[in-house]
Amino acid sequence: MSKPTIYSIAQRCGVSAATVSRAFNRPELVSEPVREQIMAAARELGYQPSSAARGLVTGRAETIGLIVSDITNPFFPLLVRAVQRTAERMGSALMLVDAEESAAAEVAHVARLRSRVDGVIVASPRSSSAALREAARGLPCVLLNRPLRDLSSVICDNTSALFDAGDHLYKHGHRSFALLAGPSASWAAARRSQAIRRWARGRGVELTELGPFRATFKGGRQAGAALLETAATAAFAFDDLTACGVLAELAGRGVAVPGERSVVGCDDVLLAKTVTPSLTTVTAPMDDLGETAVQVLTRQIEAPGGAPEHVRLPGVFVARDSTGPRSGS
Amino acid sequence: MSKPTIYSIAQRCGVSAATVSRAFNRPELVSEPVREQIMAAARELGYQPSSAARGLVTGRAETIGLIVSDITNPFFPLLVRAVQRTAERMGSALMLVDAEESAAAEVAHVARLRSRVDGVIVASPRSSSAALREAARGLPCVLLNRPLRDLSSVICDNTSALFDAGDHLYKHGHRSFALLAGPSASWAAARRSQAIRRWARGRGVELTELGPFRATFKGGRQAGAALLETAATAAFAFDDLTACGVLAELAGRGVAVPGERSVVGCDDVLLAKTVTPSLTTVTAPMDDLGETAVQVLTRQIEAPGGAPEHVRLPGVFVARDSTGPRSGS
DNA sequence: CGGGGGAATGAAAGCGATTGCATGGATTCT
């Protein structure tokens, strides 16, 4: 027997297909006994409404797309989880694509998803603003961690948390700092560097800028090596992955952390807690970020052409074991 | 103007909708000039075929589902990438759901995906065999890392690599081992434990079994603590995450690795290379696993009701810095 | 020069749902 449809059920219950459809979508329009009979038949036949058919008539795919620049970056899994969970709560499925770090792939994927989703979330896009704008034309779209005037965005702003991080180090007696800058193409990297510079200026402490380094473990090792050539006793790494590289490099050279140098990361990926010493870092509110992104997107979908929304969520400083009092002196 | 359809294009080009459809799907059936004209018009109008409409008539969603038991487990990102990449090459999109470690959620998600995908891959399922079988009834399905007679499966078999790991330790002079068992509900855990037992028996060395421990960082710390109460100089952790926990616990207690104890993990997640010391482990062929799973699934989709396939891919032992010669003695 | 065959195209029937409108019966109001 082929897949059950509303017609199989209708026939079996001696009603019309419309009634079956209503029993599912507007149950209050169907009398109780009929509705129950229909539900029973549906369960018995293992009926599942065809989302293609429904999508065709409603014009909604009940699906959203999520494009991540690099799924292997430990930053993303928690985000993916939050997005998926929220989407599901809103009755939508999640289509995930991994751009594998290619800007070109990003926009190509947006194009490919167009016909299958109601809207997309692009996380930490690497593409140019123009390319993004063009790719999203006529498609509800929310950017994550990348502001852009004409498109909605949800960003995590770590400025104040980085100030806290700086103060934390300052209180521990540190007076000479290093800024291990992230990739120059990254909006987040620019923003973080800027925050740290401002903080250092405000505090009147010495700040040595190094980099940019790639946002990878290897890049972190290079950053660590560079750090050792300075007199800085504390360093701000671009993100946790970089920070882990720094830690590894320092450990490899027998430099104690936090004994001789303190290191702070950013993002608070899973890695941060598991590495030794555990990382002092800035926690990004992943759940909120993902949830908010989906909500904003949903609004865009329901009111196409509406004004773009911009949401800013702050990160939170968290002290762990990679920072401590300034060494000996 | 509303979304362009094949009709808009047909009208614009003075041909019928059927011709437009053919121009896309069976270009050899359309004369060259007409085809080009259609393509030009399509590009100009920004036409994107509605996959809902196509899906409705072809009965194919051109989408596959991937259910992972826990996306935050570092084992998965590479797998997701491999699956997505392969699916895309086959012209399919990927719907991802995260069961958040709940067995009940797994089967519920299979049910939810049913109507939107052509088939599903369930990675490292936690559900009971019966529940899985029932959930997959009538839906092409491939299990990853979980064999089950009536369903197709792709598994990573680490038996021989674990033998290599044992031999590697043996050559370094170790004679007393600990087995830090993984969750008892996990097929992989059972299989790995069994392999290690067999190896130890074959070698005639002492093997202390500890656990089971949860497959998390915390579980690893407990395992590390337990390890220290034994005289074993080398330990097999269930997976890399556990191994990282062990490392952290040992480091926290000032026990040198590999100086005093050697530790081997399993899976070779990203973490394994980044942790200090880097983990000696067993590399799972993620790309192959993902690719094979999609291929097997595709075959199931094309030949529904065909016999289930079972593929077994071996892991590969890789020595890094968490293992070394037996301590002093 | 007539007919067979092939290539290019069109007409139309669905695919499985949703939904506006029409209908008929029961209920209520005056």
Add this chain to the structure above:
DNA sequence: AGAATCCATGCAATCGCTTTCATTCCCCCG
């Protein structure tokens, strides 16, 4: 009692595409 409502349901159009079958036109061969 007749009219006005209202509720539950059915009819039929529609969403955008694929695909079968029929049609037309042209070329080639006997």
